Amino acid sequence: xxxxxxxxxxxxxxxxxxxxxxxxxxxxxxxxxxxxxxxxxxxxxxxxxxxxxxxxxxxxxxxxxxxxxxxxxxxxxxxxxxxxxxxxxxxxxxxxxxxxxxxxxxxxxxxxxxxxxxxxxxxxxxxxxxxxxxxxxxxxxxxxxxxxxxxxxxxxxxxxxxxxxxxxxxxxxxxxxxxxxxxxxxxxxxxxxxxxxxxxxxxxxxxxxxxxxxxxxxxxxxxxxxxxxxxxxxxxxxxxxxxxxxxxxxxxxxxxxxxxxxxxxxxxxxxxxxxxxxxxxxxxxxxxxxxxxxxxxxxxxxxxxxxxxxxxxxxxxxxxxxxxxxxxxxxxxxxxxxxxxxxxxxxxxxxxxxxxxxxxxxxxxxxxxxxxxxxxxxxxxxxxxxxxxxxxxxxxxxxxxxxxxxxxxxxxxxxxxxxxxxxxxxxxxxxxxxxxxxxxxxxxxxxxxxxxxxxxxxxxxxxxxxxxxxxxxxxxxxxxxxxxxxxxxxxxxxxxxxxxxxxxxxxxxxxxxxxxxxxxxxxxxxxxxxxxxxxxxxxxxxxx
Numbered sequence: 001x002x003x004x005x006x007x008x009x010x011x012x013x014x015x016x017x018x019x020x021x022x023x024x025x026x027x028x029x030x031x032x033x034x035x036x037x038x039x040x041x042x043x044x045x046x047x048x049x050x051x052x053x054x055x056x057x058x059x060x061x062x063x064x065x066x067x068x069x070x071x072x073x074x075x076x077x078x079x080x081x082x083x084x085x086x087x088x089x090x091x092x093x094x095x096x097x098x099x100x101x102x103x104x105x106x107x108x109x110x111x112x113x114x115x116x117x118x119x120x121x122x123x124x125x126x127x128x129x130x131x132x133x134x135x136x137x138x139x140x141x142x143x144x145x146x147x148x149x150x151x152x153x154x155x156x157x158x159x160x161x162x163x164x165x166x167x168x169x170x171x172x173x174x175x176x177x178x179x180x181x182x183x184x185x186x187x188x189x190x191x192x193x194x195x196x197x198x199x200x201x202x203x204x205x206x207x208x209x210x211x212x213x214x215x216x217x218x219x220x221x222x223x224x225x226x227x228x229x230x231x232x233x234x235x236x237x238x239x240x241x242x243x244x245x246x247x248x249x250x251x252x253x254x255x256x257x258x259x260x261x262x263x264x265x266x267x268x269x270x271x272x273x274x275x276x277x278x279x280x281x282x283x284x285x286x287x288x289x290x291x292x293x294x295x296x297x298x299x300x301x302x303x304x305x306x307x308x309x310x311x312x313x314x315x316x317x318x319x320x321x322x323x324x325x326x327x328x329x330x331x332x333x334x335x336x337x338x339x340x341x342x343x344x345x346x347x348x349x350x351x352x353x354x355x356x357x358x359x360x361x362x363x364x365x366x367x368x369x370x371x372x373x374x375x376x377x378x379x380x381x382x383x384x385x386x387x388x389x390x391x392x393x394x395x396x397x398x399x400x401x402x403x404x405x406x407x408x409x410x411x412x413x414x415x416x417x418x419x420x421x422x423x424x425x426x427x428x429x430x431x432x433x434x435x436x437x438x439x440x441x442x443x444x445x446x447x448x449x450x451x452x453x454x455x456x457x458x459x460x461x462x463x464x465x466x467x468x469x470x471x472x473x474x475x476x477x478x479x480x481x482x483x484x485x486x487x488x489x490x491x492x493x494x495x496x497x498x499x500x501x502x503x504x505x506x507x508x509x510x511x512x513x514x515x516x517x518x519x520x521x522x523x524x525x526x527x528x529x530x531x532x533x534x535x536x537x538x539x540x541x542x543x544x
Contacts, residue, residue, distance in 0.1 A: 016163075024167065024197070025108035026136070030115040033140075035159060038147065038307045041117070044140035051141055055320040057306035058335070060313055061141050063172075063204040066187060067312050067330035069211060070203060071412040073187045079194035085219070087417035091407075099182040100190055103199055110174045117143035120162040121150035123213050125349025126278040129226055129271060133213055134164035138171050145206040145309050148336045150213070151282035151349070166196045166216050172204035191415075193219060206311060206336065210285060211413055214269050217280050219415040227272035227424045230410030232257030233265040233279070233351060236467060240352035242277055243467055244270065246409045247360030248388045249332075252441045254286045255456070256360070256463055258298040264345045272354075272428055279349035284342070288313060288333045291324045295456050298342050299335070308337040353432040356466055358439050359409070364389035364401035366443035366451040367514040369500050370493075371462045372484035373476060376429055377539035379436035380422050383408060384529040384536070385521055389442065401448045403517065405524040419531055437466055438484060445503040447513065454497070461492035481514045482541045518542070 017034065021027070033044065042059060045051050051061035075095035076086055086092050117140050124130040135146035153159040175186035183190075187202030189212060198212045218228040232245045232253040242265070247253045254267040266279030267286065286299050288310070293300040302308050303324065311334040314326035324333070339345050359382050361368060374382060386406040407418035414421060429436065441459050445451035465471050476485035477499075489495050497503055504510040518541030525532070525540055 020163075024169065025104065026111060026116070026169075027108075028112040030113050033115070033117045033143070035118065035120055036140075036143065038144060041140045041144040041147070044117070045144065048140060050139055052315055052317070052320065054310065054315055054322050056304040058303060058308040058310045058322075059141060059144065060310045060315045060322060062312055062329065063206070066203040066205045068205060068332045069207050069412065070185075070187050070189065070205075073184050073203075074189040074412065075183070075191070076415065077190070077192040077194065079192065082193040082219075085223075086415050087420070091411045092415060095182055095190060097192075100192055100199070103176060103181050103183075103188065103190060103201075104169075104197075107169060107171055107174055107199060107201060111138065111169075111171060114138055119143050119146040119150070120159060120164065121146060121152055121282070123150060123217055123280050124271065124278065125151060125280070126271065126273060126275070129221060129224065129273065129278070131166060131217065131220065132162060132164045133216075134162075134167045135209060136167065136169050137209075138173065139204070141309060142170055142172075142204075142206055142209065144307075145336050146209060148307065148309060148338050149210050149281055149283040149285060166198065166213070168198040168200060168209055168212060170200045170209055172201065174201040176202055191215060206309070207285065207334070210281075214280065215413045215415055217269070217271065218413055218421075221271050222416055222420050222424055225274075225424070227428055228414075228421065229270045229272060230268070230408065230413060231270050232267045233270050233277050233354075234259055234262040235265065235346070235351045236262050238352075239276070239346075239350070240355075241467075242351040242354045243356045243358060243463075244272075244277060244354045245358050245360055246383065248362075248386065248404065248406055248409055250287065251360035251362045251388050252459065253360060254284060254299065255296050256358075256459070258296065258342060259460075260298065260344060262344070262467075263351075264339065264342050265349060265351045266339065276350060276352040277354060278351075279339075279346075281339070282349070283336060283338045286335045286337075288324050288335045289327055289331050298344075302337040302341045303335055305337070305341055308335055308341070310335050353428075354434050357429070357434055357436045358463065358466065359383065359436065360388075360439050360441055362388045363440045363442035363517075364448040365403075365513050365517050366445060366447045366504070367500055367510060367517055368438070368440040368442070368482065369479060369484070369486045370440050370444065370454050370458065370497060371466075371471075371490060372438045372479065372482075372486050373471070374436045374438055374484055375539065376426065376436070377535050378484060379429060380426050380532070380536045381525070381539040382438060383425055384418055384422050384532060385524060385540075386411065387521065389448075403520045405520075405528070407528060418529065422532070422536075435466075435472070439463065444497050444500060446505070451503070458493055458497070462490055465491045465493070480542070481511075481518050483539070
């Protein structure tokens with residue numbers, strides 16, 4: 001009997017593990033499966049009808065009603081230790097400690113006599129900032145997701161002695177009662193930094209587990225002078241040739257960081273300490289809709305490997321073939337896989353200080369240039385703005401391009417005030433003389449529906465030029481509305497697309513749409529970042 005599977009039942013588990021569950025209020029349980037490996041979790045998931053095995057090995061699951069994150073259903077307990085630290089507002093909303101306790105009590109009662117799956121892992125590849133975590137779920141496939149996404153403990157003795165600093169209790173089939181519990185709906189994500197406990201219920205979307213731990217890291221690390229970033233990162237010939245990609249979902253963080261000519265540090269969550277950049281995770285969570293083997297071969301390969309969890313990907317129940325182009329369940333189809341499935345990945349999960357930062361935006365209005373260099377002040381402005389655009393079909397009710405501003409390129413995960421992260425970023429950019437770039441992966445020649453999406457091959461060529469140093473002394477023109485520096489030419493890129501105004505058939509229509517977007521930037525900044533320094537506020541789009 002293996003070390004990983006021997007602690008199936010409560011009466012054979014180490015006493016300290018039994019006590020740790022009882023301390024949470026988890027008692028009178030069914031079977032408790034501790035740190036099962038992937039094959040055993042597959043067996044449990046299939047026996048419990050949680051998913052299907054596709055013809056090449058991934059486990060295919062569905063999340064039901066919710067196929068994406070629920071930021072409006074996330075709440076923080078307003079406790080003595082965190083009350084003065086959290087950036088309270090429209091994003092970070094409080095829940096009463098007594099309400100939290102009531103949900104927890106009912107949740108623990110619900111889990112009595114039920115089987116549980118537990119994974120003990122870490123967040124943070126840097127030992128100095130690593131946080132031991134425990135994920136407790138009623139589903140085997142969510143345990144596999146956690147095992148894929150977080151950093152595993154490979155030493156059997158250390159794993160047996162693992163003591164979590166933060167714990168997630170995840171029960172998708174337990175629903176809150178909003179009138180009683182103070183939640184917005186039956187789904188909830190509740191964080192109590194005082195108890196170091198996270199409760200998730202009413203939703204099976206696995207991204208809530210991942211992003212809850214990300215929120216914990218974003219709360220803890222800046223208090224230790226470590227920048228927390230919603231970003232991907234890789235490096236070139238050596239660990240000191242690092243690039244960090246900031247961006248919201250759908251802008252290309254995962255795709256652009258999976259570069260066969262560079263070494264992947266991580267695809268979504270990183271810290272930046274005095275020693276350099278380090279991954280928070282041990283896996284990747286890639287958006288898969290319309291993924292192609294030509295455009296994204298490394299990620300595509302993971303959809304055909306044992307151990308990957310395919311979330312809301314359509315599968316033929318007879319042939320067990322998956323269809324990555326089918327969005328009938330959701331546009332937000334996902335794949336969760338260990339980062340080791342990417343051939344050129346950094347085993348250490350670490351790299352040096354960035355030479356370049358690339359801020360990604362998917363501009364569906366078609367007015368931002370595909371590539372621009374930012375001053376340090378502009379970098380902070382665009383970081384605090386966190387702009388991208390939703391397009392028709394990505395969310396219910398969205399019929400035309402819709403501007404989205406998410407501070408720090410990840411407002412729902414940033415527990416502290418946005419300026420805390422912006423100041424840290426500004427300090428590190430200045431200290432390490434980092435070049436900052438804005439890359440538009442959205443539309444050119446007109447807005448969504450009229451123009452064309454900028455080809456991935458063109459975006460890759462621009463990124464390659466930036467990272468090679470070819471753009472360092474390239475001639476630039478200042479954009480008359482946004483003020484950012486647009487290159488006159490770029491190796492491997494048709495020069496006619498670099499100036500977005502020249503790609504529109506009607507330049508006057510471009511001017512009108514550009515001024516419209518500039519106004520959105522200004523209104524957002526006035527509403528959400530009015531505490532930024534004057535030099536940052538003045539770095540935004542110009543009044544024209």
